[in-house]
Amino acid sequence: MKDPRETVHPERRVLSRTGPSTRDRPRALRALRAIPRSGRTEVRALRAIPRSGRTPRRRGFTLVELMIVLGIGAVIAAISIPNLLQSRKNGAEAAAIGTLKTLCTAEAIFREGDKENDGNLDYGMLSELVAANLVDPVLGSGKKQGYLFSATYSFSTSEFLWFATANPVAPGITGDRYWLTNMAGVIFYTTGQMTVLDTNSCLLPAQGVIPT
DSSP states (O other), rough: OOOOGGGOHHHHHHHHHSOOOOGOOOOHHHHHSSSSHHHHHHHHHHHHSSSGOOOOOOOOOHHHHHHHHHHHHHHHHHHHHHHHHHHHHHHHHHHHHHHHHHHHHHHHHHTTTTTSSSOOOOOOHHHHHHTTTSSSSSHHHHTTTEEEEEEEESSSOTOOOOEEEEESSSSSSTTSSSEEETTOEEOOOEESOOOOOOOOSOOOSSSSOEOO
């Protein structure tokens, strides 16, 4: 008994066997056959990689994110800058006190050692202290660490009296206080006005002066 599936017209059977089979197959199959066997493995491996494992596309900052970063930076600067300026002023004032103490010691050595070698036991000016190597050249220039320094003996009694001052270069920025001292060795300060050298009596101002 013949199989009913074999009752196909002989011409149709021949056409189905000998006809162009590429018309009946999907295009993907034809494209796959066109790829060499060495390249098929790479295609399959690329398809096997999930989208989440591929390299993401880079993107820049948005305007909102940039504004947030700038706002945080401005807040930090507003908090830290005043503290930094105050710390610098405190440091400059502490350095001014130390420099005036150095001048007190230098004046005493200058007088007792007769550094001028003239037979007179007198005090010296700031330039003379530098020449005797009792203070550094930076201090001898009159400006050091945000303060202006002056030192001189009394023009009337150089053997017994001398006077020194330290004023901030930029009041309110490099310092708030004005410093002064004399042969007594006590350092005073005022916040009202700049101190001026008294080249005669070498006395301290009568008002607004506070000892340290």
